[in-house]
Amino acid sequence: MLNYILRRLGAGLLLLAVVTAVTFWIFYVLPKWAGVTPRGMAAMYVGKAPTPEALDATVERLGLDQPVIVQFFDFIRSLVFGDQFQFGRETVECAAPCLGYSFSTNSPVLEQLLARLPITASLAFGAAVIWLIGGVAVGVLSAVKKGSLFDRLAMSTALVGVSLPIYFTGLLALAFVVHGWKILPVPRYEPLTENPGAWFTALLLPWITLAFLHAAQYARQTRAGMLEVLGEDYIRTARAKGLSERKVIFKHALRPALTPILTIFGLDLGLVLGGAILTERVFSLKGVGAYAIEAIIGKDLPVVLGVTLLGAVFIVVCNLIVDLLYPLVDPRVRIAA
Amino acid sequence: MRKRTLGFVALGAAASIFLSACGGGDTGETGGDTAAAGYDAGSTQIVNPSDQAGGTLRYAIQSDFDSTDPGDTYYGFSWNFSRYYARTLLAFTPAPAEASTELTTDLAAGMPEPNEDFTEWTIKIQEGLKYEDGSEITAQDIKYAIARSNYNGGELPNGPRYFESSLDQEPFNVYEVDDPMATFTAVETPDDYTLVFHLKESFSEFPYILTQPQTAPVPEEADRGALYRENVLSSGPYKFDGAYEPGVKLDLVRNEHWDAATDPTRPALPDEVTVEIGVEQNEIDQRLVNGEIDVDLSGVGVGPAMKSQMIQDLETYENNLDNPLSGALRFVNIHTPVLDTACRQAIAYAADRDSLHRAWGGDTGGDLATNLLPPTIPGSDPESNLYPSEDNKGDLEAAQAKLEECGEPDGFETNIAVREGREPDIATAESLQESLKRVGIELEIKTFPAEDFFAQYAGSQDYVRENNIGLSVSGWIPDWASGYGFGYKITSGDAIQETGNYNTSELDDPEVNALWDQALTTEDPDERADIYGQIDTLVMEQAAILPVVFDRAMFYRPDNLTNVYYTSSYAMYDFMALGVDQG
Numbered sequence: 001m002l003n004y005i006l007r008r009l010g011a012g013l014l015l016l017a018v019v020t021a022v023t024f025w026i027f028y029v030l031p032k033w034a035g036v037t038p039r040g041m042a043a044m045y046v047g048k049a050p051t052p053e054a055l056d057a058t059v060e061r062l063g064l065d066q067p068v069i070v071q072f073f074d075f076i077r078s079l080v081f082g083d084q085f086q087f088g089r090e091t092v093e094c095a096a097p098c099l100g101y102s103f104s105t106n107s108p109v110l111e112q113l114l115a116r117l118p119i120t121a122s123l124a125f126g127a128a129v130i131w132l133i134g135g136v137a138v139g140v141l142s143a144v145k146k147g148s149l150f151d152r153l154a155m156s157t158a159l160v161g162v163s164l165p166i167y168f169t170g171l172l173a174l175a176f177v178v179h180g181w182k183i184l185p186v187p188r189y190e191p192l193t194e195n196p197g198a199w200f201t202a203l204l205l206p207w208i209t210l211a212f213l214h215a216a217q218y219a220r221q222t223r224a225g226m227l228e229v230l231g232e233d234y235i236r237t238a239r240a241k242g243l244s245e246r247k248v249i250f251k252h253a254l255r256p257a258l259t260p261i262l263t264i265f266g267l268d269l270g271l272v273l274g275g276a277i278l279t280e281r282v283f284s285l286k287g288v289g290a291y292a293i294e295a296i297i298g299k300d301l302p303v304v305l306g307v308t309l310l311g312a313v314f315i316v317v318c319n320l321i322v323d324l325l326y327p328l329v330d331p332r333v334r335i336a337a
Numbered sequence: 338m339r340k341r342t343l344g345f346v347a348l349g350a351a352a353s354i355f356l357s358a359c360g361g362g363d364t365g366e367t368g369g370d371t372a373a374a375g376y377d378a379g380s381t382q383i384v385n386p387s388d389q390a391g392g393t394l395r396y397a398i399q400s401d402f403d404s405t406d407p408g409d410t411y412y413g414f415s416w417n418f419s420r421y422y423a424r425t426l427l428a429f430t431p432a433p434a435e436a437s438t439e440l441t442t443d444l445a446a447g448m449p450e451p452n453e454d455f456t457e458w459t460i461k462i463q464e465g466l467k468y469e470d471g472s473e474i475t476a477q478d479i480k481y482a483i484a485r486s487n488y489n490g491g492e493l494p495n496g497p498r499y500f501e502s503s504l505d506q507e508p509f510n511v512y513e514v515d516d517p518m519a520t521f522t523a524v525e526t527p528d529d530y531t532l533v534f535h536l537k538e539s540f541s542e543f544p545y546i547l548t549q550p551q552t553a554p555v556p557e558e559a560d561r562g563a564l565y566r567e568n569v570l571s572s573g574p575y576k577f578d579g580a581y582e583p584g585v586k587l588d589l590v591r592n593e594h595w596d597a598a599t600d601p602t603r604p605a606l607p608d609e610v611t612v613e614i615g616v617e618q619n620e621i622d623q624r625l626v627n628g629e630i631d632v633d634l635s636g637v638g639v640g641p642a643m644k645s646q647m648i649q650d651l652e653t654y655e656n657n658l659d660n661p662l663s664g665a666l667r668f669v670n671i672h673t674p675v676l677d678t679a680c681r682q683a684i685a686y687a688a689d690r691d692s693l694h695r696a697w698g699g700d701t702g703g704d705l706a707t708n709l710l711p712p713t714i715p716g717s718d719p720e721s722n723l724y725p726s727e728d729n730k731g732d733l734e735a736a737q738a739k740l741e742e743c744g745e746p747d748g749f750e751t752n753i754a755v756r757e758g759r760e761p762d763i764a765t766a767e768s769l770q771e772s773l774k775r776v777g778i779e780l781e782i783k784t785f786p787a788e789d790f791f792a793q794y795a796g797s798q799d800y801v802r803e804n805n806i807g808l809s810v811s812g813w814i815p816d817w818a819s820g821y822g823f824g825y826k827i828t829s830g831d832a833i834q835e836t837g838n839y840n841t842s843e844l845d846d847p848e849v850n851a852l853w854d855q856a857l858t859t860e861d862p863d864e865r866a867d868i869y870g871q872i873d874t875l876v877m878e879q880a881a882i883l884p885v886v887f888d889r890a891m892f893y894r895p896d897n898l899t900n901v902y903y904t905s906s907y908a909m910y911d912f913m914a915l916g917v918d919q920g
Contacts, residue, residue, distance in 0.1 A: 035800075036793055043792030043837050046494035052835070053508065054498065057491030088485075088492065088512050088562020105401070105583035106563040112583070171619060179623045186629045188613075284616040286585045294401070294584060294615075299788070 005320070012316035019312045020305060021072065027301050028068045038064040044299050045103050062103060075100070075305065099309070100302035102295075109306040113288060117310075119189055120287035122199065123206055123279065124272040130211035131218055132265060136258070138215070139222025143230065144249060154219060161216030170209045170282035177205060189285055206283045210276055214268060218261060225257035259330045266322030267315065274311025379894050379901045379910070380661035381434050385918065387606070387899035392917040394607035397616045397624065398634035405581045406566035407550035408486030409493035413814065414636040416550055417907040420603065421589055421610060422571040423553035426460060426479065426532075427544055428602045429906035431914055434661070435713060437904035438818040440544055443602060444474065444554070444572070446530070449547060455539040455858060456505075460547065462530050467594040468556075469571040476526040477518065478554035484511045484521045485560055486551040492562050497816060499546045505537045512562060539858040541865065545817040571595075574605035587612040604900065606916030619643065625893050626654075631917060632898065636909030637663070638890035641760075647891065648701060657895065660701060663888040664713050664908035665814045666823075667697060667761070668706070669769065670795070670841040671881055675751060675807040679743030681880035682724075684808070687736035689772035690729040693885045696764035703886030705729065709824060709873040711887045713905045716820045716866030716873070719887070723877045736776045748777020751807030754795040756787035762810040765885055769808070780808070796838040809841055812888075818905050820869025821856060828876050829853050844881035 031041060042058035059065050063074070077083070082096035087106070094100065099109035138158070142151040177183050187202035229235065230253050238252045239245075275289030284290075288307060295303035326333040378384050396418075404410045407423035420428075428443035430436060442448065449460035466474040486493060487501040490510035501508075506523035514520045525533040536543065546552075559570045567580045574597075575589035589610040597605065612634055616624075622643035624630045633639070639647065647654040671681040694705040707724070710717035726732035740746055755766045763784070770780040783806070785794040794800050795809035815823035826832045830845030831853075849872055856868045876882055892910065894901050899916040903909065 036789075037836075040789070040793045040797070040836060042491075044788055046491070051498055051501070054491055054494060055837075058494055061491045086562075087564045088560055090561055090564065092564070102583070105404075106566070107583050115582075115585075174620065174623070179627055186624055186627070282617060284620050286615045290615055291584060297788070 005324075008320050008323070009316075012313075012320070015316060016309060016312050017076075019308055020075070023305055023308050024068060024072050024075070027299075027304065028071065041299075099306040102303050103300045104298050105300075109302050112291060112303070113306055113310055116286060116288050116291050118191060119285055120273060120275055120280070120289060122192065122203055123210065123276055123285060123287060124269060126203055126207040127210040127214070127272065127276075127279075128265070128269050130207055131214035134211065135215035135218025136222050136254075136261065138219040140226055140249065140254060142219065142223040143226030146227065151223075155223070158216035158219045161212050162220070164213070166209055166213060166278040167282050169212060170206070170279060173205050173209055174283070187283055187285075202285075206276075206279050206285060209282070210272070210279045217264075221261055221264070222257060225260060226253055229253045229257045256330055256332075259326065259333070262322050262325060262329060266318040270315035270318035271311070273314040273318070275307060374656045374894065374896065376655040376658055377660050379433075379659040379892065380903045382902060383433060383914075384894060384901045385896075385899040387916055387918065388604065389899065389916060389919065390606045391608050392606075392919045393609040393611060394632070394915055394917050395611050395613070395630045396632045396634040397613040397621050397630045399616060399618045399621060400635070401584055401614050402566075402581075402587075403495045404493075404566045405569060405587060406493065406563075407553040407569065408482055408555065409495045409563075409566065410550060411495050411497055413907055414634050414909065417636065417909060417912045418612075418634065419550045419553070420573060420913050421575040422569055422573045422577065422592070423550050424466075424572040424600070425550060426462070426547040426552040428548055429904065431602045431904075431911055433902035433904065435818075435905050437906040437911070438713075438715075440548065441602065443548075443600070444479070444552075445547075449534075449544050451541075451543070451860075455541050455543065455860070456536045458534045458536070458543055460532050460534075462532070463599050464530055465596075466572070466599055467596070468554075469576040469592045469594055471594050472556070474554045474572055475529045476532045477529065478556045479532060479552055480521065480524045480526050481511075481518060481557045481560070482553055482555040483524060483551055484517050485555060488521070489562075496551055497549070499549065499816075500551065503536050503538070503540050503543065503546070505535045517557070541857050541859055542817075542819060542821050545819065545822060548817065574600070574603050575610055578609070582614075584615050586614055603913045604916070605913075606900070622893070625895060628895055628897060631895055632910065632912070632915065633893075636907065638892050643893075644701075644891050647893075654893070657893055659892040659894055659903055660889050661892070661903045662704070662711060662713055662905075662908075663814070663890040664711055664818065664905060665812055665888040666706060666709070666711055667703065667765070667810075667812045667885040667888060669753075669765065669883040669885060670809045670811055671883055672801055672807055672809070672841065673843050673845070673879075673881055674798070674802055675805060677743055678879060679739045680745060680749065683736045683739035683743065683745075683776065684769075684773060684778065685724045685877075685880040685883055686726070686732045686739060687773050687776045687778065688724075688769060688883060689731045690726075690885075692730075692768040692772060693765055694729070696768045697761050697886040697888075701889060701891060702761075703888045706884035706887050709828070709876050709882060709884060710820055710869060711815075711823065713908075714815065714818055714820055714823055714869070715862065716869035718870060718873070721874065721877070723874070724880075731772055731775070733775055740776060740778075748773075748779065750779040750781070750805075752783050752805055753780045754790070754806050754809040755782055755784050756790045756810070757784045758787060759810075762812075765810050766808075791839065791841070792837050795841055796834075797836045798833075798838060798843070799835075801841075808883075811841060813839075814908065819862075820866065820872065821853070824869065824872060824876075825853060827882070828872065842881040844876065844879060846875060846879055846881075849875050849879075 038059045039055045041064050042055045046054055046058055063071055078098040080096055083094045083098045085092045085094055085101055101108055138154050142154050145151050184201055189202045190198040192199045238248050275292045277289035277293050280287045280289040292307040374384050402415050403412050407419045424444050426445045427440050430439045430441045444462045446461045446463045449458045451458050462476055483500050486496050487498055488509050488511050504523035509520050511517040523535045554572055568577050571592045574592055574595045576592040578588040578590040581587045618640035619642055621633050622639045671684055690705055697703050707722035712719045753766045755762045766782045773780055813827055826839045828844055828849055830850045832840045833843050852868050852872050856865050859865045897918045899918050900914040901910055904911045
């Protein structure tokens with residue numbers, strides 16, 4: 001078992017290295033192919049109408065003229081061993097894992113990520129609970145009452161949910177619930193530990209909006225999975241030996257149907273933890289996703305790398321947890337040690 | 338007073354009726370007057386005048402400061418806002434509209450004195466001024482602030498470099514030399530309250546540079562390079578309340594060591610000032626209308642969604658709207674290395690200006706422009722039009738004649754560069770594409786990432802030549818409201834750069850260049866304005882720039898906001914004047 005976990009973590013580390021390398025490559029090599037000079041890149045980090053001297057100074061400060069491979073290993077080195085940065089006449093220690101300082105705001109990337117993580121985590125876990133419970137419940141009900149009015153209504157709502165983008169549902173929700181009917185106050189995030197009430201009201205709409213999109217998928221998946229399982233021979237056997245319908249559905253049908261759901265849940269949760277860009281943007285939540293989008297627009301490499309790595313870490317970890325959970329959900333699954 | 342107020346309300350209402358036709362109520366009244374809220378009242382007058390102190394003034398913004406460090410910022414709103422915590426040598430007069438472009442003193446005890454040929458300027462600061470920690474502000478601190486903001490080896494990359502380009506100083510890096518103050522010889526401090534600036538060349542508009550936030554004092558020992566922005570040592574009426582959190586917030590509270598008697602330009606009414614960063618534009622506009630925030634910090638007005646909603650439902654919103662000129666010119670560069678003069682003039686004749694105007698949202702979007710200098714700038718003559726045509730639809734015959742003159746009687750093909758995602762810019766290019774087709778000029782529209790537009794594409798000499806980029810859609814906001822502050826960087830041959838080139842048409846006309854030089858040795862602002870007018874005409878003759886519109890912004894002015902007025906100097910509300918009505 002431990003061996004299995006270690007192997008998976010090792011593979012995860014390799015994945016992180018690949019993700020970092022690819023991000024570097026996109027950031028440095030693609031512009032080079034398009035004919036962008038180091039000075040051209042530096043121009044993105046200085047004010048309007050910079051002098052050539054200012055550009056050169058920026059090239060040097062950010063190391064933009066170094067070969068990609070050198071910059072890549074510099075990054076890995078400071079990640080593993082930490083680094084030092086020079087600001088004015090001050091030398092600042094950046095302890096491992098050092099993700100460096102933002103090109104545009106000069107704030108430490110790791111610190112910023114950790115400060116924003118609680119917001120994204122609050123959003124992700126809250127929404128995940130809603131979409132998992134809501135989606136699965138609706139899916140099961142739809143499968144059991146296949147062809148009923150409820151089934152058709154639920155599935156068409158799900159179709160709408162899957163097809164509507166968050167910036168549409170989110171803006172609509174804000175316009176009516178907050179600004180129109182004033183049912184909820186203007187959302188201003190506060191940490192759960194400081195003001196649970198404000199935390200809840202600020203996140204309620206984002207949760208529902210984000211969950212709506214995912215719940216729709218989960219409902220459809222669960223329904224399809226349930227229908228397939230309900231047609232299996234052993235279900236007929238279970239019914240034949242006189243089990244109650246409730247037991248048949250929840251004990252015999254739902255558990256195997258949940259396995260694929262759990263897999264996508266792991267991936268989805270990992271993705272959202274790495275930053276729910278659209279939801280955070282629409283609801284002005286200053287989470288990891290909002291940080292990511294600002295960085296991408298501003299071509300702030302250290303931040304882009306930091307956010308990408310964090311996202312990859314979550315996906316690796318969530319995947320691992322899900323794999324470890326499999327045997328609990330479906331006793332037929334055994335982890336090969 | 339009462340009478341005027343009533344009269345104004347009536348005028349405002351009348352103006353709004355004709356809004357779609359004439360684009361806003363020019364009341365004809367002059368600055369300094371006050372008025373009740375009405376359509377466009379804040380563009381020319383002080384709305385809700387009040388001296389009631391207290392309360393919290395709440396700002397919000399979608400993007401972020403380029404930096405909160407006064408030595409490292411180039412955003413207009415940031416210059417306006419930084420005055421809360423950073424006092425500068427000189428300031429703009431706190432008054433509505435054009436009256437605000439006049440200079441006045443801030444830290445200074447009097448206006449700077451030039452020598453005969455404007456190469457040496459002497460200025461004295463008031464004695465007894467204090468930072469937030471109670472220590473005294475000295476001339477040396479201002480000298481150091483100028484040094485760190487202009488000679489820093491890229492550590493503080495955002496701000497302009499007017500001092501670097503005008504001071505008679507060998508380049509150095511304030512963070513690398515042993516004694517920055519001794520190395521920085523172009524600025525002398527004969528005593529703790531006097532600064533003497535030595536310039537390379539005559540520069541009659543040097544006092545404008547002294548209004549810039551880079552002249553806000555920074556003691557050498559307080560400087561933390563790029564980290565200074567986290568907690569700026571305040572010289573103004575407010576100080577940071579905890580560190581600035583990039584992308585999240587900045588809170589200010591009163592600075593007890595600030596002395597109102599030394600500072601006539603800041604009423605400093607609110608007790609607290611908060612900035613919420615990273616709020617979606619739609620959300621900002623909604624909150625503004627619902628009274629959940631007081632000011633949109635970006636100072637560019639409401640977003641497109643809210644603007645169209647407001648225009649459709651003017652009756653509801655009109656008393657809270659201002660529609661002043663933003664000070665910006667939207668224009669199309671016609672690149673001189675790609676197209677010769679007669680070809681450029683053909684474009685100027687063939688362009689359908691009426692259609693271009695509509696591309697910018699018609700009358701609420703801006704005023705149709707036929708000259709270079711915005712009407713807010715002395716020397717501008719918005720009536721002049723070297724390429725007139727019936728209903729501004731373009732003069733095809735004249736265009737044809739010019740095409741023959743440049744040897745392309747059947748027209749030609751070229752490319753027009755546009756910034757990605759900027760709808761009005763793209764609409765401008767499309768309009769031009771349509772109207773130039775009428776004389777056989779075929780334009781292909783090429784879009785480029787906005788953030789690299791000048792660094793790598795339209796502003797790169799090589800790229801423009803290699804890719805036959807004949808035109809580019811651009812916009813310009815002056816660094817200060819004078820002909821020089823507006824036009825030098827986009828029309829002077831000396832301002833041409835290999836990359837990041839804002840004189841994108843690469844106009845290098847000896848006559849224009851000579852006039853810029855002449856302006857810089859002319860003391861009288863009126864004479865200078867006259868020179869700027871001549872430059873305007875020459876640039877139009879050369880058809881290096883095709884003016885499109887003088888932008889108008891749509892500002893929403895909440896009822897509880899006091900002392901609201903638009904200043905031409907920052908092209909937005911005067912943040913320093915604002916207060917909140919606490920009922």
